[in-house]
Amino acid sequence: MDNHTTIDRRLFEPAYIQLINILREQIANGTYLPGSRLPSESELCKNYKVSPMTVRRSIKALLDQGIVSTVQGSGTYVKAPNLNGVTFSMEEFHNIFKDKERTKVKILEALIIRADDATANRLAIGVGDRVILIRRVLIRDGDPILYHKEQLICDPRRPIMEAELEVTSLHGLFVGTGETKLKRGELAIEAAVLSKEEAEVLNTIQMQPAFRLEHIFYDFEDKPVSWGRFICRGDRLKFATTVGISNSK
Amino acid sequence: MDNHTTIDRRLFEPAYIQLINILREQIANGTYLPGSRLPSESELCKNYKVSPMTVRRSIKALLDQGIVSTVQGSGTYVKAPNLNGVTFSMEEFHNIFKDKERTKVKILEALIIRADDATANRLAIGVGDRVILIRRVLIRDGDPILYHKEQLICDPRRPIMEAELEVTSLHGLFVGTGETKLKRGELAIEAAVLSKEEAEVLNTIQMQPAFRLEHIFYDFEDKPVSWGRFICRGDRLKFATTVGISNSK
DNA sequence: AAGTGGTCTAGACCACTAT
DNA sequence: TAGTGGTCTAGACCACTTT
Numbered sequence: 034m035d036n037h038t039t040i041d042r043r044l045f046e047p048a049y050i051q052l053i054n055i056l057r058e059q060i061a062n063g064t065y066l067p068g069s070r071l072p073s074e075s076e077l078c079k080n081y082k083v084s085p086m087t088v089r090r091s092i093k094a095l096l097d098q099g100i101v102s103t104v105q106g107s108g109t110y111v112k113a114p115n116l117n118g119v120t121f122s123m124e125e126f127h128n129i130f131k132d133k134e135r136t137k138v139k140i141l142e143a144l145i146i147r148a149d150d151a152t153a154n155r156l157a158i159g160v161g162d163r164v165i166l167i168r169r170v171l172i173r174d175g176d177p178i179l180y181h182k183e184q185l186i187c188d189p190r191r192p193i194m195e196a197e198l199e200v201t202s203l204h205g206l207f208v209g210t211g212e213t214k215l216k217r218g219e220l221a222i223e224a225a226v227l228s229k230e231e232a233e234v235l236n237t238i239q240m241q242p243a244f245r246l247e248h249i250f251y252d253f254e255d256k257p258v259s260w261g262r263f264i265c266r267g268d269r270l271k272f273a274t275t276v277g278i279s280n281s282k
Numbered sequence: 283m284d285n286h287t288t289i290d291r292r293l294f295e296p297a298y299i300q301l302i303n304i305l306r307e308q309i310a311n312g313t314y315l316p317g318s319r320l321p322s323e324s325e326l327c328k329n330y331k332v333s334p335m336t337v338r339r340s341i342k343a344l345l346d347q348g349i350v351s352t353v354q355g356s357g358t359y360v361k362a363p364n365l366n367g368v369t370f371s372m373e374e375f376h377n378i379f380k381d382k383e384r385t386k387v388k389i390l391e392a393l394i395i396r397a398d399d400a401t402a403n404r405l406a407i408g409v410g411d412r413v414i415l416i417r418r419v420l421i422r423d424g425d426p427i428l429y430h431k432e433q434l435i436c437d438p439r440r441p442i443m444e445a446e447l448e449v450t451s452l453h454g455l456f457v458g459t460g461e462t463k464l465k466r467g468e469l470a471i472e473a474a475v476l477s478k479e480e481a482e483v484l485n486t487i488q489m490q491p492a493f494r495l496e497h498i499f500y501d502f503e504d505k506p507v508s509w510g511r512f513i514c515r516g517d518r519l520k521f522a523t524t525v526g527i528s529n530s531k
Numbered sequence: 532a533a534g535t536g537g538t539c540t541a542g543a544c545c546a547c548t549a550t
Numbered sequence: 551t552a553g554t555g556g557t558c559t560a561g562a563c564c565a566c567t568t569t
Contacts, residue, residue: 087557105565
């Protein structure tokens with residue numbers, strides 16, 4: 034009955050983290066199989082000598098990890114791994130930017146052009162209105178790995194060039210500078226094959242599989258400020274994730 | 283000073299949800315700009331007449347949504363939207379399976395073959411060992427949209443065919459049946475172009491951009507049970523998400 | 532009726548940051 | 551030193567499920 038690990042209050046690790054790991058381990062080793070019920074919250078309180086809020090916090094964490102599901106009035110149940118709530122993170126993508134030593138951003142072009150249909154549509158402006166086009170390539174260890182093409186609305190109230198380039202600086206997009214005037218962004222991943230232009234910039238051949246990450250950013254008035262695309266060779270990027278109990282905590 | 287919305291205890295909506303929405307709205311309308319500090323937890327307790335745990339729950343939710351960050355001893359700060367913690371869900375993908383009326387799974391082939399290099403490697407068996415190959419196509423409204431190719435280890439202790447097909451039934455993979463013996467799975471999205479075979483199954487032309495979702499599932503002894511790939515035309519699938527404050531709650 | 536999870540209170544002590 | 555977030559307690563009441 035008391036056949037379980039205990040929580041060590043002397044450790045640096047908080048009680049609710051210890052309880053998360055205890056329950057995760059018990060699920061991982063088959064003590065509680067998919068579909069079975071975990072001990073009730075009040076039982077866990079008694080067994081591990083912690084307060085209800087601490088138990089709830091631990092269970093909430095397992096809930097967020099997609100490992101269990103709760104049914105009010107009934108109990109907490111171990112979920113079978115499934116593809117339902119799976120998410121893929123951009124961590125791999127993000128890592129490209131992390132070590133600034135190895136990566137350099139090269140601006141290929143920055144000029145004012147007239148908006149075409151697609152651009153006018155996405156930026157909610159008129160066809161032929163002026164927009165700023167920026168083409169950048171991100172180079173790691175001398176190797177071009179990411180092509181970024183972006184169009185920004187021309188705000189007459191703002192000074193044009195240098196400052197504008199900072200509105201969505203690549204670094205700002207990724208780490209978040211805290212000084213932005215941007216409220217939100219919409220992102221989408223598409224499968225694509227490299228066009229001739231894209232292949233040239235990325236120093237490879239046409240028709241190779243690639244990811245396109247399209248983004249539109251909005252200001253606090255919900256007006257579009259910029260839209261663009263990251264293009265990345267498919268063999269340089271992978272979105273990976275796990276379901277169920279992964280071995281690394 | 284008391285210039286704020288209040289929490290209505292008569293509503294069905296819990297207090298912590300109301301507080302989440304109040305803070306989200308204030309961030310969305312620019313009351314608190316990116317980089318600025320939210321009122322302290324004790325201030326929020328006083329202002330909205332709720333207990334510390336309720337305030338913490340609300341702030342934890344904003345933290346999980348990537349909208350704010352907390353610094354112990356300093357405060358809670360509004361984050362500028364960035365691509366750092368962005369995740370893409372498989373919801374769109376999952377929706378393909380949801381209405382069972384419109385979608386049918388057709389088994390193209392199910393037979394025992396000898397493992398090749400790639401299969402032996404992923405399933406941790408020997409080259410030439412017997413595996414079960416299943417090729418399925420998912421059809422929606424008469425239109426083939428998803429091609430699934432999977433290889434399962436032959437477990438001599440299990441009866442072969444019918445039962446085996448259920449180990450990773452497409453429906454089971456997505457909704458989670460609760461009866462699985464699977465502990466965890468690893469997933470990865472790759473960009474690809476359709477091969478001749480894939481294009482034929484999906485009733486389209488070669489070299490079209492496509493997503494490949496590779497998966498490996500493990501049992502409770504951490505032994506691989508199956509590996510396979512979903513192949514989907516790029517024009518039938520899009521992974522989308524938002525950063526910052528999205529307009530829909 | 533008994534048990535379960537969902538919400539919430541009104542405090543406490545600690546680690547950390549700012550000044 | 552004062553203020554902040556991080557952890558935790560020991561209860562309470564409610565909505566819901568199970569028997």
